[in-house]
Amino acid sequence: MTALTAKAGTVGVGPLPPRGRRRRRVKNVGARIFLVLLAVFLFAPLFVVVLFSFNQTASLSFPIPGLSLRWYDKVLDDPEVVAALGRSAIAAFVTGLVGGTLGILAALGLQGLPSRWRGIVQTIVLVPIATPALLLAIGLAIYFNRLGIKPPKLPMAIAGHILLALPFVLLTMTAALDRFRFSLLEAARDLGATRARAFWTITFPLVLPAVLGAILLAAAVSIDEFIIAFFTTGTDATLPLVIYARIRRVIDPGLNALATILLVATTLLAVLAARTTVSSTRR
């Protein structure tokens, strides 16, 4: 967002003008407390997950007797986990790429539709998340079974993941494109640029963060999904399936270690993407 305001000058997102010092300071204290409380609530389970992944014993209740890396050793030594990590990475990558591309195209297409139709198409795209995932998973499995097609396993799961990811991609992209009209207008007026130039030098860099965000979101949906994967991947388990199978057997901090690896990987990916977009748009 900072990149956007910097490029587009005065328009776009900006702070509300100050309304007198005293009032503002008082208001911000409340706001900060709210943000802290929200962060505590949002991250409480994640914090517990990460903390217990370093537990010395197999217990999942406080107190923690000591810290160790034994669960990471145990988990990363397991070829099943490594194989599953690989499959999850492929699934996330393809979901991000295909889901991202489809969604971005659709978002661009939506911009050209009259608003009534926009609403309808948008609603259609949102419907898959209205379907209980269990049914969607079984529906996909039976559908291909009944058609007599024997689709390969992992790609079928990816197909399902793309379906779940599309609403998120479409939504973030539509929002970005809506916002982007302002900037474009400004740029076009001020610089008198040609269309192509305007697109590649203004539109594209400005939308890029949203594009990457959308792709990441799609990847994140895929990385965490397990019901569709359960019904479609057969013996090619993805990481959430490994976690799921183990939760069913022994509930120990090894699961927390797996989840933490997942968390760190996705977060790093996201940070990296955010960084590159910022620097590339500033150049």
Place this chain on the structure above:
Amino acid sequence: MNGRQQEDAVREYLEAKLQQRVDRRSFLRLSSGIVIASSAAAFLAACSTAATTAPTAASTAAPTVRPTPNIKGSTLEWIGLDGEDAAKIDSAKKWRDDNGVALASKYIGTGDEIFAALAAGQQFDIAITFNPYIVRSAKAKLIQPLDTSRLTNWNDMFEGLRGAGFLNIDGKPYGAPIAWGDGPVVFNPKKVPQGEAPTSIKDLYDKKWAKRLTMSNDPAWLFYLTAIDMGFTNAPMLTKDQLAKVAERSAGFVKQNVVSFAATYADATDLLVRGEVDLSLLGWEAMLNFAKEKGGELAFGFLKEGKGGWSDSYCIPTSVVDVDAAYAYIDAIISPQINADVAVALVSGAVNKKAVPLIPAKDNIYDYKNVEKAQSGVFDDYLAPESVTDPNIATRADWTDAWGKITA
């Protein structure tokens, strides 16, 4: 507002002009290129995995005396509980290496999941099926009867297992049991002192157990125990009237004493160790080991109304691809040494009579009287009938309906 609308219109017009044609089109071209390229990549990847697992099911026709057709190079697609595939058991590993058979396993947690996965059309060569699910899986045509002449170790299996009612339909066995056990109640000895441990379901009905119990989300065991306690000795062949009475009594029990349903043994252990519950009706001796790892201590005991035995079987799904390898592996798993190792690893009883002496004394915790005679009833005495000829007798569907009312 009027001004804003006008402004909007101008913006939209300008924007449309700017984005038209060239740019959108090139973007479109680029994106569809990416889509096509990546789908092609996915397709290629898919083909290559399909090629490596390409089955060789051609040689089934030959009527073999010895079950050793050429199975070298096959990959067994297997579904069941982690550990029951003997993936990490040395003797089984050696067999697989010697015979050139690889194992690709899908691990699940509940019998429901195997049943659903098969019904959804997933293909496997071997599927673990729990004793209550065999009849329904067979009726749903998900698994096929075994040709026991292809299993050299079949006749060494305890009669109480291979002749059990849960396994056989019209005299044909639909699976090969590989492990069995009994169904104790497991409790936290700190919260349930010696002498207070229940010995009858009647004890557990007491108010002092309020909000202290967990059980599986399945009526069979509770309804059976309750029925016996109420004097309905014909259980599980309860009449519909009897079922209504049993359900009514059970409803009070669930609402008063049960805090949470345990999805699996691991879940029950988790609830016990965390102190959420003090006793679990869903029990397995191995839970004591699970708990020890977590720094918790558990104990087990039995209720006098029944033993609640379990037995897990290797079944061959109707969707099987590699029949020969499936039979060969089943025969290996029920062979004496491997079966003894399986029994130790799974904390279960062995199914092969010759395996029992091979189990180290400290792991030999089961009473083999349970499996010695045919029709012992240990593994099916508490299971509601799937179908009946007498319309007054309640079927499992009726039990399930009654249970739904209790738990809703």
Place this chain on the structure above:
Amino acid sequence: MSIAQLAPTLVYFLVFYVGPLAVLLIISFLSFRDFQFVEPFTVDNYVSVARSETFRILFVRTVLLAFLSAFLAVVIAYPFAHLITFVFPRRSRTLYFLVLVSLFGGYLVRIYAWRTILGIEGVVNGTLLTLGWITDPIREILNSPFAVVVALVNFLIPLAVLPIYASMQNVSPGLIEAARDLGSSRLDITRRIMLPLVLPGVRVAFAFCFIAAAGDFAIPALLGGVGSSFIANQIQFQIGQTANWPLAAAMAMTLIALVVAITAALTWASRFLTR
């Protein structure tokens, strides 16, 4: 041009969503006999869904708890989106990013983490005991509808922030400034300017959350204890225990119809009220 751009997505939907759903719809009208679903076509499954007391209880609970969770998620997400857009704009990217990260933590492991927090020997009870506010741990924090709502809200907040934050980007600060210069009160600004612009985002956020919550089954099963199960748990039960897919499919179709109808009614009502 826009049709061409929409086409791939729409075709994708046709193949991978409409197809499977149509199969399920057909199955929901089949009969279930001896573990097979067979013709003739019948509406019996829907009749039994409508008649069953059990299912009614489950539907009502699912809708009520999902509604409550979605409502709370939106109520929390809205001020958050507002703050990061207007009050802390320099930090907005970081804060937004943090919220998104909370989506990535492994759904199931997070659910188990709630047991560590809300359980009898959990963080909340431990804190209250240490503070001396209670003398015995409270059992009803976990294994109750309360735990279900807490975990659902936690899971839904990022989903709610997404569209609300997006819609707030449409609000031009210039517009608000102009309104203030013209002497509008803060309430007026919120009602007349902010709301119409942001409401579509709020609507989408609510729909997202409501729908996602109504279809969940892991949270009620693992945190809800006895008597908190959702309709999806019953669907799972029917599929896993009896392979009665016609009935399960009918329940699912009913759930989808119900959820879509409620969402549509709310959308309509909110449009009507803000006209």
